[in-house]
Amino acid sequence: MLPFVKKIPISEPTLLGNEEKYVLDCLRSNWISSLGKYTQNFEKAFASFCGVKHAIAVVNGTAALHVALLALGVGKGDEIIVPTLTYVATANAVTYCDARLVFADCEFDTWNIDVGQIESLITQRTKGIIAVHLFGHPVDMDPLLEIAKKHKLFVLEDAAEAHGAVYKGRKVGTMGDAATFSFYGNKIITTGEGGMVTTNSDVLAERIRLLKGQGVDPQRQYWHPVIGYNYRMTNIQAAIGLAQLERVEELIERHRYNARLYSESLKELPSVVLPVEKDWASHVYWVYGILLKNFYQSRNQVMEYLAKRGIETRPFFYPVHLMPPYHRKISLPVAETISAQGIILPSSANFLKDTIHRVCQELINLLQRRSSLVQPKE
Ligand SMILES: *Cc1c(COP(=O)(O)O)cnc(C)c1O
Secondary structure, eight states: OOTTOOOBOSOOOOOOSSHHHHHHHHHHHTOOSSOSHHHHHHHHHHHHHHTOSEEEEESOHHHHHHHHHHHTTOOTTOEEEEESSSOHHHHHHHHHTTOEEEEEOBOTTTOSBOGGGHHHHOOTTEEEEEEEOGGGOOOOHHHHHHHHHHTTOEEEEEOTTOTTOEETTEETTSSSSEEEEEOBTTSSSOOBSOEEEEESOHHHHHHHHHHHBTTOOTTSTTOOSSOOOBOOOOHHHHHHHHHHHHTHHHHHHHHHHHHHHHHHHHTTOTTEEOOOOOTTEEOOOSSEEEEETTOGGGHHHHHHHHHHTTBOOEEOOOOGGGSGGGOOSOOOHHHHHHHHHEEEEOOOTTOOHHHHHHHHHHHHHHHHHHHTTSOOOO
């Protein structure tokens, strides 16, 4: 790294509200396990934020997916359709249930699951579809829900990256049979580690509560009619979550503002593909990702160049079907291309305008210099 430049991290949490006060309250009142008022208050507040009947707090977003899938009855022999371009947790949770993954390609513009391909992947064994709202842009849910209804499949929304995103006036987390969220340190709101399942179904909510709490009978202590898990969120985590939730609208607005600054600055660069926001969507820009179109082989060099200047970036997720445990001899060309070309720029709610401008300036300097050297290939 060059001397004297301040490092720009890929992302960091902003804990500037009541987080400290509520955590201290847990410590001073001795309520530090999963019992306590913050867990309940966080669940209630999150349900009301989404506009959904039930919200059930769990230890992390992966556990949320796991218990949601179990509650939806997923087991051995079932096939679950998932986008290959997602964080690996989506696939892992399906595997924990002994079910089989069926990978779908994604769209060129939103980078979300290509809904038009889903029907061709449905078999006798298909049980459900996981709609991942990638990077904070909602999936085109109406056609997806229609396909699910026609074929009697469940829909689980993986909204880990999309707290507060809106599809045609409806918040994510309210459209599927159930939805899951993550509160990992870099997500839109955080509890350090944490997750939530939302659903409008009383039956699913009850099953999820049973499964996340060791399967204990709510009427009979130490009686376990099913095999459950210990996936409970602590009161301390929920205290942080509640304080974060009080500021969620501001945090989302800041992510959206950062995205506007990035798009404004980078829109002239011919070799860069910017993220889109469909007119039916409100994108929360959990991260700001771009594609480097004409730098297919050198995406990593661009990342190294920025790293030397103190700017942390990330590649896009690898398509899950290319990774060793899930390797399939199939080609999902859109996801493969997007993954190879994609780079995530620093995306924190607490960034100042100058931070974004510095990132853009470095990128513009490099790409304009490069484009005179590299012959663009369409
Ligand atoms: C972060 C994330 C998860 C997993 O959440 P954890 O809280 O890290 O377990 C699941 N799916 C997607 C799409 C994610 O981005």
